[in-house]
Amino acid sequence: MTSLNSLHDALSPLLSPVHPSFPFAPIDVVGAMRLSSVINWIATGVFDPQPVGKGKKGTKKDRASIWQELAGLMIVVFGGETFLAMCTGSTPSWLVTPNIAVLFCAIHTLQTRTPLVHLLPTRPSLPLELLLSIPDAIGRTLLLTRFSILPLLRPSSTLPATSISLILVPFILAVPFASIAFSTFNFFSPQLKLTTPVELKSKGWMLVDTWCPLFISPLFLTLIGPVQGWDYGLxxxxxxxxxxxxxxxxxxxxxxxxxxxxxxxxQWLEMLGVGGQKKKTE
Structure with missing residues (x-):
């Protein structure tokens, strides 16, 4: 346990605001840049199937307006929280302190509508995804534990802490509204169109982003329990x-x-820089 506490202490600078005049933690900035990059890949058609008969470059894809993309971005970030706030009669955080909303919108605008767009990776790759798996894990874990479960365990919580709410609340914060923005209404395409959510398609529930809230939340509760609504734990x-x-x-x-x-x-040979040599010797 000492090693886990030491690792938490080492991560503390990433989780704390940089300065009173810049009230954002580094992990918030990295998370905003990461989400903006994914949206940019989707908006530019990186994941679209290549048209038959076209070359590798094909034709340049039209993209949605910045306002449409920002609307989709806000649905991803605050949709679940806003839904829960409506259910409990409370005020969502973005109406109390709009700092995070401003941060995410500003970073997406700078990264995609200024010359900084040329600094973004044009598509995902193994080295990039391996590197970003670390901040992805940190940010997602905080969402599924410290920002969702722990507030339910406080006496001031407007929702009762039950075994269902302790699992359902993190899931709502992480999955349904991201699905609405990315696939159900295609907010990052020029034309909004209603489609079947990816999660409801064949093997959709095998997606890591979908099942990890249903796995991490019970794991966290079992580690800290027994607590209200969760009667067993370590x-x-x-x-x-x-x-x-x-x-x-x-x-x-x-x-x-x-x-x-x-x-x-x-792919591993290419990442290690030996793929080209192998081809020459063949």
Whole structure:
């Protein structure tokens, strides 16, 4: 447990605001840049199937307006929280303090509508995804534990802490509204169109981003429990459980990166810079 506490202490600078005049933690900035990059890939058609008969470049894809993309971005970031606030009669955080909303919108505008867009990776790759699996795991774990479960355990919570709410609330914050923005209404395409959510398509519930909330939340509760609404557990401290969940989720995201971009031998050779040499000798 000492090692977990030490790792949490080492991560503390990433989780704390940089300065009173810049009230954002580094992990917030990295998260905003990461989400903006993914949206940019989708908006520019990186994941679209190549048209039959076209070359590798094909034709340049039209993209949605900045306002439409920002609307989709806000749905991803605040949709779940706003839905829960409406259900409980409370005020969502973005109406109380719009700092995070301003940060995400400003970064997306700078990254995609200024010359800074040329500094963005044009498409995902194995080295990039392996590197970003670390901040992805940190940010997602905080959302699924410290920002969702722990508020339910406070006496001031407007929702009762039950076994259902303790699992359902993190899921609502992480999955449904991101699905609405990315696939159900295609907010990052020029024309909004209603389609079947990816999660409801064949093997959709195998997506890591979909099932990890249903896995990490019970794991975290079992580590810190017994608590209200969760009658069994190991009695770990909050910081220890959060870091352990980060490590587990980092393993999941690393596995996803390898499965998507690097499980073939030639992909690893290319990443290590020996792919070209191998081709010359053949």
């Amino acid at each position: 009695g770990w401290k909050e910081n220890e459980a959060v870091v352990f969940c980060m490590v587990v989720l980092w393993g999941c995201f690393t596995g996803r990166a390898i499965y998507n971009f690097g499980y073939r031998r030639e």
